[in-house]
Amino acid sequence: MKKRNLVLLAIVAVLASCGGNGKQAKAPVSDIPAYLDYSRPIEERVEDALSRMTLEEKIAVLHAQSKFSSAGVPRLGIPEVWCTDGPHGIRPEVLWDEWEQAGWTNDSCTAFPALTCLAATWNRDMAHLFGKSIGEEARFRGKTVLLGPGVNINRTPLNGRNFEYMGEDPYLTSQIVVPYIKGVQEQGVAACVKHFALNNQEEWRHSVSVKLDDRALYEIYLPAFKAAIQEGNVWSIMPAYNRVDGEFCAHNDRLLKTILRDEFGFDGVAISDWGATEDTKGAVEGGLDLEYGTTSFGHEPGTNSMYDNYYLATPYYNLIKKGVYGTEELDYKVRNILRLIIRTGMSGNLNLGSLNSDEHILAARTINEEGMVLLKNNDALLPVNTDACKKVAIIGENAIKMMTVGGGSSSLKVKKEYTPMESITKELGSKVQLTYARGYVGSASNNYNGVSTGQSLEDDRDPEEILAEAVAAAKEADMVIFIGGLNKDPNQDAEGTDRLGIELPYGQDEVIYALADANPNIAVVMVNGSAVAMPWRDKVKSILLAWYGGSEAGNALAEVIAGKANPSGKLPYTMYARLEDCGAHSFGPETYPGVGQEVTYTEGIFVGYRWADKKNIEPLYPFGYGLSYTTFEYGDMKLSKSSMNENGTIKVTIPVTNTGKCAGKEVVELYISDTESSLERPEKELKGFEKIALEPGQTKNVEFTINADMLKFFDDAKHDWVAEKGEFTAIIGASSRDIKSTATFTLK
Ligand code: GLC
Numbered sequence: 001m002k003k004r005n006l007v008l009l010a011i012v013a014v015l016a017s018c019g020g021n022g023k024q025a026k027a028p029v030s031d032i033p034a035y036l037d038y039s040r041p042i043e044e045r046v047e048d049a050l051s052r053m054t055l056e057e058k059i060a061v062l063h064a065q066s067k068f069s070s071a072g073v074p075r076l077g078i079p080e081v082w083c084t085d086g087p088h089g090i091r092p093e094v095l096w097d098e099w100e101q102a103g104w105t106n107d108s109c110t111a112f113p114a115l116t117c118l119a120a121t122w123n124r125d126m127a128h129l130f131g132k133s134i135g136e137e138a139r140f141r142g143k144t145v146l147l148g149p150g151v152n153i154n155r156t157p158l159n160g161r162n163f164e165y166m167g168e169d170p171y172l173t174s175q176i177v178v179p180y181i182k183g184v185q186e187q188g189v190a191a192c193v194k195h196f197a198l199n200n201q202e203e204w205r206h207s208v209s210v211k212l213d214d215r216a217l218y219e220i221y222l223p224a225f226k227a228a229i230q231e232g233n234v235w236s237i238m239p240a241y242n243r244v245d246g247e248f249c250a251h252n253d254r255l256l257k258t259i260l261r262d263e264f265g266f267d268g269v270a271i272s273d274w275g276a277t278e279d280t281k282g283a284v285e286g287g288l289d290l291e292y293g294t295t296s297f298g299h300e301p302g303t304n305s306m307y308d309n310y311y312l313a314t315p316y317y318n319l320i321k322k323g324v325y326g327t328e329e330l331d332y333k334v335r336n337i338l339r340l341i342i343r344t345g346m347s348g349n350l351n352l353g354s355l356n357s358d359e360h361i362l363a364a365r366t367i368n369e370e371g372m373v374l375l376k377n378n379d380a381l382l383p384v385n386t387d388a389c390k391k392v393a394i395i396g397e398n399a400i401k402m403m404t405v406g407g408g409s410s411s412l413k414v415k416k417e418y419t420p421m422e423s424i425t426k427e428l429g430s431k432v433q434l435t436y437a438r439g440y441v442g443s444a445s446n447n448y449n450g451v452s453t454g455q456s457l458e459d460d461r462d463p464e465e466i467l468a469e470a471v472a473a474a475k476e477a478d479m480v481i482f483i484g485g486l487n488k489d490p491n492q493d494a495e496g497t498d499r500l501g502i503e504l505p506y507g508q509d510e511v512i513y514a515l516a517d518a519n520p521n522i523a524v525v526m527v528n529g530s531a532v533a534m535p536w537r538d539k540v541k542s543i544l545l546a547w548y549g550g551s552e553a554g555n556a557l558a559e560v561i562a563g564k565a566n567p568s569g570k571l572p573y574t575m576y577a578r579l580e581d582c583g584a585h586s587f588g589p590e591t592y593p594g595v596g597q598e599v600t601y602t603e604g605i606f607v608g609y610r611w612a613d614k615k616n617i618e619p620l621y622p623f624g625y626g627l628s629y630t631t632f633e634y635g636d637m638k639l640s641k642s643s644m645n646e647n648g649t650i651k652v653t654i655p656v657t658n659t660g661k662c663a664g665k666e667v668v669e670l671y672i673s674d675t676e677s678s679l680e681r682p683e684k685e686l687k688g689f690e691k692i693a694l695e696p697g698q699t700k701n702v703e704f705t706i707n708a709d710m711l712k713f714f715d716d717a718k719h720d721w722v723a724e725k726g727e728f729t730a731i732i733g734a735s736s737r738d739i740k741s742t743a744t745f746t747l748k
Contacts, residue, residue: 004009005625009275010152010358013111014155014611019279020155020382021727022108022271025411032046033052033076033387034048035048035052035338035342035346036075036346037077037079038346038347038348039271042269042339044340044607045060045338045346046052046335046338046339046342046475047319047335048334049073049076049078049338049342049368050331050334050338050359051681052076053076053334054534055074055317055320055327055330056328057073058076058330058331058334059312059313059314059316059317059320059330059546060313060317061073061081061203061290061337061338061483062289062290062291062312062313062330062333062334062337062543063290063291063294063307063310063311063312063313063644064278064292064293064294064307064310065099065570066079066096066097066302066307067094067096067097067099067293067365068082068083068084068085068094068288068292069081069082069484069511070083070292072341073425077344077488077547078338078341078346078473079341080142080144081144081145081190081290081337081340081341082142082143082144082697083143083144083145083146083147083292084138084141084143084145084146084147085136085147085148085409085410086147086148086150086164086410086411086412087115087146087147087148087150087164087410088111088112088113088115088134088142088148088164088410088412088548089109089110089111089112089134089137089386089404089410089412089550090107090109090113090134090141090143090239090355090412090415091142091409091410091411091412092104092107092108092109092110092136092412092413092451092473093107093189094207094449095302095655096302097301097302098301098302098375099449100294100449100450101413101449101450101451103450106253106559107413108153108356108413108414108415108550108722109137109355109412109413109414109415110133110166110356110357110360110363110364110414110415110551111364111404111412111414111417111421111550111551112130112133112134112360112363112364112367112370112550112551112552113364113367113368113547113548113549113553113695114163114164114410114529114547114548114550115149115150115163115164115165115166115176115253115549116162116163116164116166116167116529116530116547116572116573117368117371117372117373117547117549118130118166118176118180118367119140119165119166119172119173119176119371120371120372120373120545120570120571120572120626121367121370121568121569121691122172122570122572122667122689122691122695123180123571123691124175124176124179124365124409125173125179126179126366126370126371127178127179127180127183127671128179128180128182128183129183129363130180130367131179131180131181131182131183131184131185131191131364132182132184132186132187132357132508133183133184133353133363133364133496134146134148134183134724135183135185135186135189135353136187136249136351136353136354136355136357136360137353137354137355137356137360138184138187138189138352138353139187139189139353140352140353140354140355141353141355143189144189144190144340144341144345145189145191145192145235145236145271145340145344146184146190146191146192146193146248146543147192147271147409148164148192148194148410149166149174149180149181149193149194150165150166150193150194151166151175151193151220151224151228152165152193152194152195152198152199152200152240153163153165153167153168153170153173153200153221153224153402153571153586153710154167154168154200154530154572154583154608155168155200155201155504155583155601155607156200156201156498156584156585157204157530157531157532157573157575157579157582158201158498158499158500158501158530159201159498159499159530160201160202160408160491160492160493160494160496160497160498160499161202161240161408161493161494161529162493162529162530163258163407163411163493163529163530163547164529165412165493166224166572166593166688167571167572167573167624168572168573168574168608169572169623170219170220170221170223170224170607170714171223171608171609171685171686171687171688172572172686173223173224173546173691174223174224174226174227174231175227175543175689176299177193177224177227177228178227178232179232179233180232180233180358181193181228181232181233181234182232182665184235185232185233185234185235185343186351187349187351187353188343188344188345188347188351189236189344190234190236190268190340190343190344190347191228191235192234192235192236192238192267192271193224193225193228193229193232193233193234193236193237193238193239194238194239194240194242194273195238195239195241195249195273196225196237196238196239196240196249196255196256196260196270197217197221197222197225197240197244197249197255198212198221198240198241198244198245198249199216199240199241199242199249200221200523201497201592201593201599202496202497202498203496203497203593203594204242204429204594205241205242205256205496206241206242206275206685207238207241207242207243207275207515207593207597208242208243208593208594208597208598208599209242209243209244209245209246209597209598209599210242210243210244210245210363210598210599210600210601211245211598211599211600211601212601212604212739213601213604213716214714215604215605215679215713215714215747216601216603216604216605216607216721217424217655217712217718218716218721219430219605219713219714220247220605220607221294225237225260225264225399226264227398229260229264229265229266229496230264230265233394234268234341235265235268235269235339235343236268236269236270236271236340236346237260237266237268237269237270237271238270238271239252239255239256239270239271239272239273239276239288240271240273240600241273241275246287247282248276248278248282248286248503249276249279249388250270250272250273250276250277250278250279250282250286250288250631251277251279251282251285251286251287251288252286252287252292253285253287254284255287255288256270256286256288257286257287257545258286259382260568261287267336267339267563268336268339268340269289269290269336269337269747270287270288270289270290270336271289271290271292271341272290272291272292272293272294272334273292273293273706274292274401275293275294275295276292276293277291277294277311277312277646278311279311280311280312280315280316280319281565282311282687283312283328284312284316284319284325284726285329286331287592288312289333289337290312290333290337291310291313291354294310294311296430297309301451301611303602305417312333315708316330320404323579325410327352327585336656337459337579339616352596354504354716355674356415356575356657357515361531361551361552364549364550364552364556364573365540365549365552365555365556365559366549367551368547368550368553368556368557368567369547369559369560369567370547370568370569370665371543371547371623372544372545372547372556372557372560372569373545373567373569373570373571373626374541374542374543374545374567374569374626374627374628374629375545375621375625375626375627376467376537376540376541376542376627377541377542377543377546377627377629378541378542379519379521379523379540379541381479381523381542382422382523382542382559382561382563382629383543383560383561383563383629384432384479384481384562384563385430386428387427387433388478389432389477389478389479389510389521390432390433390478390495391432391435391474391476391477391478392432392433392477392478392480392481393434393435393437393470393472393474393476393477393479393480393481393519394420394421394424394434394435394436394437394481394483395436395437395438395439395470395473395480395481395483395511395515396438396439396440396482396483396484396511396525396715397438397439397440397441397442397443397457397484397506398420398485398487398525399419399420399421399424399436399481399483400419400420400421400436400438400455400457400486401419401442401443401446401455401457401487402417402419402455403415403417403487403488403548403549403550403553404411404448404452404453404550405446405448405451405453405488406446406447406448406488406489406494407448407488407494407495408488408494408495408496409495410489410495411448411449411451411548412450412451414550415551415552417453417550417551417553417554418454418500418549418551418552418553418554418555419553419554420483420525420527420546420553420554420557420558421436421483421554422554423554423555423557423558424481424554424557424558424561427558427559427561427562427564428558428561428562429465430660431528434476435473435474436473436474437466437469437473437474437526438459438466438469438470439466439467439470439476439482439484439508439511439515440463440466440467440484440507440508441459441461441463441466441506441558442487442489442505442506443457443460443489443506444456444457444459445489448488450691450694455617458512462714467510467511470511470514470515471514471515471517471518474514474518474519474522476517477519478521479519479521479523480515480519480521480522481512481521481522481523481525481561482512482515482522482523482524482525483502483525483527483546483557484506484508484511484524484525484526485504485508485525485526485527485532485546486499486504486527486528486529486530486532487527487703488517488548488675492505493529493530493548494601494632495518495530495533498593499530501534501579502531502533502576502579503532503533503579504532504533508517509535509536512536512539512540512609513522513536513539516536516539516540517539520541521541522539522541522542522546523540523541523542523543523583524536524542524543524544525543525544525546525557525561525562526543526544526545526546527546527547527548527549527553528545528548529547530573531574531575531576532575533576533577533578533579533618533620534575534620535748537620540609540635543720544560544561544567544570545571546560546635548675557583561717562630563662566628566629566630566662566664566665567626567627567628567629568626568628568664568665568666568691569626569666570624570625570626570645570667570669570735571606571621571622571623571624571625571626571735572623572714573623574608574609574611574612574619574622574623575619575620575621575622576612576617576620577618577620578620580681581612581615581617581619582611583603583606583607583608583610583611584601584603584607586603586611586615587602587603590602591603593661605681605682606682608623609622609623609624609736609737610664610682610683610685612736613682613683613714613736614683619737622735622736622737623686623735623736624667624669624686624733624735624736624737625734625735625736625737626667626733626735628660628665628666629660629662629664629665630658630659630660630663630694631658631659631660631663631665632656632657632658632660632666632694632734633656633657633659634654634655634656634657634668634740634741635654635656635657635699635741636654637652637653637654637730637732637739637740637742637743638654638743639651639652639730639743639745640651640652640653641745642744642745642746643745643746643748644706644708644745644746644747644748645747645748646708646723647708647748648693648708648737649705649706650706650730651703651704651706652666652670652701652703652706652730652732652744653701653702653703653704653727653744654699654701654732654740655699655701656692656699656701656702657696657697657698657701658693658694658697658699658701659681659694660696660700660739661694662696663694663695663696664693664694664697665691665693665694666692666734667689667690667691667734668689668690668691668692668693668702668731668732668734669688669689669732669734669736670686670687670688670689670704670709670731670732671684671685671686671687671730671731671732671733671736672685672687672706672728672729672730672731673685673728673729673731673742674711674713674724674726674728675715675726675727675728675729676726676727677715677724677726678724679715681713684729684731684736685708686736687710688704688710690702690703691705698747704726704730706730706745708723708747709723711723711728711747724747725746725747725748726746726747727744727745727746728745728746728747729743729744729745730742732744
């Protein structure tokens with residue numbers, strides 16, 4: 001007899017017992033089913049719901065039913081799961097089983113800055129603000145899971161998706177991803193940290209197999225995922241497309257069970273990347289919970305027959321029926337999915353979210369302003385002195401090009417995107433005479449998945465003519481602001497392809513040289529997500545990284561250029577003078593992009609500044625570097641004591657003073673160096689940072705607490721983190737190369 005009838009029978013029996021002998025049975029404490037009772041512990045609710053589900057219902061929740069949704073249990077009032085991209089904003093609604101847009105008119109979003117910009121803020125509060133804001137937009141749109149944030153380490157500047165991630169350092173990435181996740185999940189929406197793991201290039205992303213040693217795996221590539229789980233309590237995770245040691249991440253027992261569940265204690269849902277599931281056996285036994293985006297097997301997209309053919313659908317059901325599998329793996333997966341649904345849609349969290357609110361617009365602008373990195377500013381050319389400069393030439397395609405459309409799954413449909421030219425005109429147009437010249441023609445593309453920017457950027461004039469126009473404008477101006485960089489086209493900052501080099505595309509270098517010859521008062525603004533070469537660096541007075549700022553990109557840039565906002569970002573990755581200075585590009589094709597679909601991370605733990613330190617390479621601009629419109633002076637650091645034991649701590653304090661004329665924020669960075677260790681370690685490793693706001697003349701004491709965890713390295717032979725006794729050095733820097741103060745101490 002079906003379970004359901006047994007339940008009905010039981011209910012009838014209880015009712016009958018009430019009426020039968022006249023005595024009233026004691027009414028149960030809570031006569032609603034446990035899984036619906038918000039006051040009960042979540043695991044009790046999960047077990048109760050599981051116990052009520054049929055085999056068919058259990059199979060149904062394991063796989064997609066449309067492009068971005070999977071089933072709940074309608075009979076039990078358990079809601080469906082709705083997923084949405086992406087890390088920078090909530091993508092527009094798509095048709096049931098299409099990537100194409102559904103053409104809604106109420107799903108335009110706020111585009112927040114790219115996550116590399118968020119990392120460049122070095123500000124945990126900005127990360128929480130980001131997560132809260134994007135979580136509210138996801139909640140308002142009725143989404144269960146936000147498919148972000150991405151935390152893959154920037155191992156090579158060529159990775160097409162670097163703009164979606166948080167730079168090269170595991171500690172910085174960990175510190176930024178945790179508040180982001182908390183901000184999202186406080187809205188009742190699950191974050192989905194991705195792409196787990198080692199998705200550090202787009203070249204052959206669906207097939208490449210990564211080989212690396214465990215020290216690099218545990219010290220560089222896993223920490224952000226571990227922090228997302230253990231500190232951020234992330235409710236879902238997305239296994240990546242690629243393979244690790246030959247096995248697809250979506251089926252990788254070591255990744256999804258041993259590391260994720262046994263070592264990190266993850267209790268959320270492993271949601272495949274779209275189309276990352278390769279077969280039923282791998283999905284059932286390898287630790288995947290929820291299958292999305294699998295091919296249509298030749299069935300009409302959107303038809304049930306397509307979804308019934310997913311690896312975790314009918315094929316799995318049949319194997320259970322045949323007795324090949326029991327229901328142990330099935331129940332484990334279903335429990336994880338029920339936990340996700342209860343945490344999001346059945347938690348009593350009544351947040352309704354909001355879309356395009358003034359708060360979100362302000363958040364987008366503030367985060368972008370806080371993330372901008374001032375790399376150079378000779379003669380204080382920036383901010384624009386409207387008394388001295390009465391004529392300013394704005395030159396470059398990225399001054400007029402919208403950047404929120406394109407680049408892959410993070411592409412968005414915004415209510416409004418301010419371009420730099422529009423905002424600079426609004427901000428400065430009444431104070432100075434502004435002229436604009438294209439300078440070069442890069443990409444007129446302005447459409448992605450059916451979302452168009454509405455811009456028409458075609459310009460079929462001769463490049464020489466376009467350049468001559470720009471040079472003439474530069475000659476007549478008191479000051480030039482070149483706004484260029486990359487964009488979201490293939491082989492630039494875009495999913496699915498890597499860049500072909502670190503040089504600026506579209507002949508921008510030549511344009512910058514020509515403009516600098518025409519007018520030495522030139523500031524270069526880079527709109528980009530990944531490091532670029534700057535051979536013209538000594539020919540220009542100012543360089544500002546504006547990143548992809550989202551809806552408020554133009555407004556944030558205009559405020560910084562006009563001096564209403566003081567840039568306080570610092571580089572989340574090393575900018576190399578040449579590609580060969582990067583560890584991943586120092587060996588040969590086997591370390592990038594790989595040979596025979598296999599890429600080996602031979603540089604090991606020496607990624608980014610760790611490599612530059614080891615090889616004594618002078619970066620173009622170092623990790624952690626960024627200037628301000630004001631200046632800061634550091635005093636000497638003091639340690640509370642000169643030694644500590646394993647359970648002890650040492651306090652580090654250092655005074656920092658704003659010695660300039662305007663208010664500003666400074667990121668104070670703490671690195672630790674292990675004087676001698678049984679295994680090779682980087683010269684120094686980032687273990688702390690604080691961002692402080694200082695008025696002119698103000699001094700603040702910045703404090704850090706050193707504990708044994710900060711001294712540990714991963715000993716792959718012991719498969720454990722160890723802090724070896726001996727001497728260490730605490731290093732305070734304004735960047736990884738601008739060392740302000742050091743002090744040694746001993747671990748006893
Ligand atoms: C894409 C991306 C992933 C995205 C998913 C859904 O291929 O790899 O980041 O969330 O598919 O669009």
